[in-house]
Amino acid sequence: MKLNRILALMYMDFLIFFRVKWKLAEIFFFPIITVLIWGLFSVFMQRFAVEAGLIVVIMNLFWSFAHVSQTSTNIAMLEDVWSGSFKQLFVSGITKSEYIIARLIFSSFVAILILSIISIMAYYIFNITLLAENFFTFLELISITLIASMALSVIIASLIISWGKEYGFLAWTILQIFILLSAPFYTVDVLPQTIQYISYVMPYTNVFETTRNLITTGFVDSTVILKGFIIAVLYLFLSFPLYNFAFNRARKNGVLVRLN
Amino acid sequence: MPAIEIRKISKKFKVYGNEFYALKDVSIDIKEGEIFSLIGPNGSGKTTLINIILGLLIPDTGYVKILGKRVEDESSLEKMNFVSPEERFHWVLSANDTLNIMGKIYGLDRATRKKRITGLVELFGLGNVLNRRFDGLSTGEKMRLALAKALLNEPQILLLDEPTLGLDPDISIKIREEIKRINKSYGTTILLTSHYMKEVEQLADRVAFIKNGKIVQVGKTNMIRKKGQSLEEYFVEKVEEG
Numbered sequence: 001m002k003l004n005r006i007l008a009l010m011y012m013d014f015l016i017f018f019r020v021k022w023k024l025a026e027i028f029f030f031p032i033i034t035v036l037i038w039g040l041f042s043v044f045m046q047r048f049a050v051e052a053g054l055i056v057v058i059m060n061l062f063w064s065f066a067h068v069s070q071t072s073t074n075i076a077m078l079e080d081v082w083s084g085s086f087k088q089l090f091v092s093g094i095t096k097s098e099y100i101i102a103r104l105i106f107s108s109f110v111a112i113l114i115l116s117i118i119s120i121m122a123y124y125i126f127n128i129t130l131l132a133e134n135f136f137t138f139l140e141l142i143s144i145t146l147i148a149s150m151a152l153s154v155i156i157a158s159l160i161i162s163w164g165k166e167y168g169f170l171a172w173t174i175l176q177i178f179i180l181l182s183a184p185f186y187t188v189d190v191l192p193q194t195i196q197y198i199s200y201v202m203p204y205t206n207v208f209e210t211t212r213n214l215i216t217t218g219f220v221d222s223t224v225i226l227k228g229f230i231i232a233v234l235y236l237f238l239s240f241p242l243y244n245f246a247f248n249r250a251r252k253n254g255v256l257v258r259l260n
Numbered sequence: 261m262p263a264i265e266i267r268k269i270s271k272k273f274k275v276y277g278n279e280f281y282a283l284k285d286v287s288i289d290i291k292e293g294e295i296f297s298l299i300g301p302n303g304s305g306k307t308t309l310i311n312i313i314l315g316l317l318i319p320d321t322g323y324v325k326i327l328g329k330r331v332e333d334e335s336s337l338e339k340m341n342f343v344s345p346e347e348r349f350h351w352v353l354s355a356n357d358t359l360n361i362m363g364k365i366y367g368l369d370r371a372t373r374k375k376r377i378t379g380l381v382e383l384f385g386l387g388n389v390l391n392r393r394f395d396g397l398s399t400g401e402k403m404r405l406a407l408a409k410a411l412l413n414e415p416q417i418l419l420l421d422e423p424t425l426g427l428d429p430d431i432s433i434k435i436r437e438e439i440k441r442i443n444k445s446y447g448t449t450i451l452l453t454s455h456y457m458k459e460v461e462q463l464a465d466r467v468a469f470i471k472n473g474k475i476v477q478v479g480k481t482n483m484i485r486k487k488g489q490s491l492e493e494y495f496v497e498k499v500e501e502g
Contacts, residue, residue, distance in 0.1 A: 008364030012350070015361075019352040084348025091314045092365050093337040251318045254273060257311050260346070 009102035031064035072107035073153035074171035148203030151235035297464035
């Protein structure tokens with residue numbers, strides 16, 4: 001693995017980031033609007049239940065962070081496919097690991113930037129001080145969300161490489177299923193029994209559970225955080241062999257060539 | 261040691277449940293410093309073979325070695341470069357950005373990158389369009405940019421897939437001269453595919469004719485055909501042969 005190639009790809013993503021207009025809108029506009037909408041909703045909800053409003057805002061904050069972190073990686077890959085530069089990059093000597101690692105690092109920077117902006121907005125506009133008051137817990141939860149989103153983007157990249165570019169829509173859709181099954185605005189026990197088993201192994205479930213507990217009881221269970229961390233790391237460890245397998249399979253059956 | 265060693269390559273594909281051989285038992289040695297041309301009708305297996313050489317496709321049997329290294333070893337690609345008319349770069353990046361990014365990928369330091377880009381921009385007449393976005397370049401400019409990119413890392417092996425397709429005659433002549441010059445000056449091994457037989461005649465030391473995934477004939481460009489026969493006539497004769 002060569003650092004110069006990873007940095008070159010990150011430099012490419014940096015240039016593209018500021019020149020593709022819809023990308024700026026996608027990454028900044030939607031998370032900011034989301035926080036504004038749900039922030040206003042939380043102000044309204046304070047008349048009824050302070051916690052409900054807070055849960056909605058903070059969960060959306062995590063959701064936006066996960067969304068930007070995951071989609072940025074997969075959309076960078078899809079843009080290589082759409083622009084036809086995918087083949088170009090791989091015949092330049094870039095390895096499959098360098099390719100995905102560069103995108104994961106760049107996407108993490110972008111996601112952390114947008115998270116900082118929306119957290120500051122939540123703090124100053126809607127006076128949501130919970131995150132600042134529990135800064136280290138917040139950092140732990142953000143780390144788990146980031147690791148899980150990285151794993152998810154590697155898994156989605158593997159699926160697109162395996163099945164071809166017509167499955168590019170997975171870049172926008174899979175996260176929503178993961179969030180749904182991770183019980184963001186409700187507890188896991190409201191889900192049907194079979195779905196509960198799936199929910200317990202979702203990488204975001206423990207993040208949402210910890211956040212809900214923090215808001216409603218002020219209590220943080222460190223074992224839930226640890227469980228969340230272990231599940232997210234497991235996802236990441238499993239995602240790379242899957243990516244390698246998908247890549248090699250696509251090289252055998254010709255899907256990699258057709259991706260261009 | 262050959263620059264490119266292609267040994268007993270076979271590749272089957274399945275289309276609508278039917279299997280067919282895109283390549284069958286293909287073996288070629290491309291010597292260091294020669295210009296070798298692969299010719300054959302559409303669908304004969306040229307692109308499949310190039311994709312295998314580039315490591316984008318794994319053959320069912322056989323292997324390819326680049327300067328002694330199997331293509332499965334991703335570092336084998338560092339000494340090679342590739343140009344094709346389908347070559348694309350991101351639409352928002354300028355020609356200058358593209359060359360800089362590729363230079364960084366090839367591990368060139370800032371001074372070397374600047375020097376090589378300046379030289380290549382001058383050579384391919386890209387000065388006027390250097391800051392133009394890729395989607396604003398004409399077909400000829402895109403091809404010239406692709407050629408400039410291909411020479412950035414001073415490759416020992418250059419794969420040129422239809423390098424003058426869609427170009428104006430004056431640019432085509434310039435590019436052919438440049439291919440010849442690169443080969444003579446740096447000893448770069450060149451694998452060329454082209455549908456312009458005059459181009460092959462002019463450039464290639466040796467030719468392989470490929471049809472239905474099989475190598476039909478390999479030989480020196482001036483020896484492979486009958487006396488007085490042009491390469492174009494040779495091509496038609498081979499295509500029409502049963």
